[in-house]
Amino acid sequence: DVDIVMRGLAEPDADSAKGAHKREIEDADVAKPSTSAPAWSPMLGRVLAPERSYSAAREWLQNPKLSISLGDQLQLYGLYQRAETENFTDLVAAAAAKEKTSWLEQAKLDAQKSCLGLSQAAARSRLAAALARADPFFAVSHPECAAPLRGDSTAIIFSIAERRLPKELPTLIASLQQGTLCASAAFVVATLLRAAWLRINGCAPKRSLALAATLGSVLSAYMLALVKGLPMEIHVAIARLVGSRFTVGGENSGTVATRLLQYLAILITPRASRSLFVQ
DSSP states (O other): OOOHHHHHHOOOOHHHHHHHHHHHHGGGGGOOOSSSOOEEEEEEOOOOHHHHHHHHHHHHHHHTTTTTOOOHHHHHHHHHHHHHSSHHHHHHHHHSOOOSSSSHHHHHHHHHHHHTTTTHHHHHHHHHHHHHHHHHHHHHHOGGGGOOOOHHHHHHHHHHHHHOOOTTHHHHHHHHHHHHHHHHHHHHHHHHHHHHHHHHHTOEEEEEHHHHHHHHHHHHHHHHHHHBBBBBBHHHHHHHHTTSSSOOSGGGGGHHHHHHHHHHHHHOOOOOOTTTOOO
């Protein structure tokens, strides 16, 4: 907590932070592995154990139930591929030579091209911090990888409170969603059985039963989408419809408002049924 407070008090304003981040990206091509602990960076955070943090991020991204949006996945895809691939330039050249049959394939190629200036060591050192900015659940489970939020004392307090959240939060939320799905499905079945019983006894079911069954069915379908996710094709169609690869926060990532939006999006938006990082 003291560490977060000190970092927050030393945090530069947004413009200077963006400038520092830009200079880090420009200098990345000459980055070399270091055996010493990296210094604290306002945008990327301090990674106490780079290889361990990279392994944690890699394992997290390969989870089939990755909860972040398609846009956020695309933002991380290029960095992940750069961190994984030694001959990255050859990989991108080979991918560019292939005929693109879908919007998603072109988006993945663009994400890879955006990381051509990074060395593999730089990509590995930044992956965990970038994931922590995009996925609050990862930040909660691995607080050592997350930078404190930018802003005033409210951001400091929020960062401290976020560290108090249980690391099992994703599992708890998943259990709550599954429980709600089971409850809503049971309610629909009970309503339909009640209506059938009334018909058997010669009574017309009330309209309220039909309305309850309809609302219960809609809720069950929504909860099923939250639990199982929607097909990737639906997420791609939405991304093409809005005309951009939407990410929660964008350049304003790292603020309290953005973090709250990220939590809200994860809680109420059905995820993709498969992750870009799972082959």
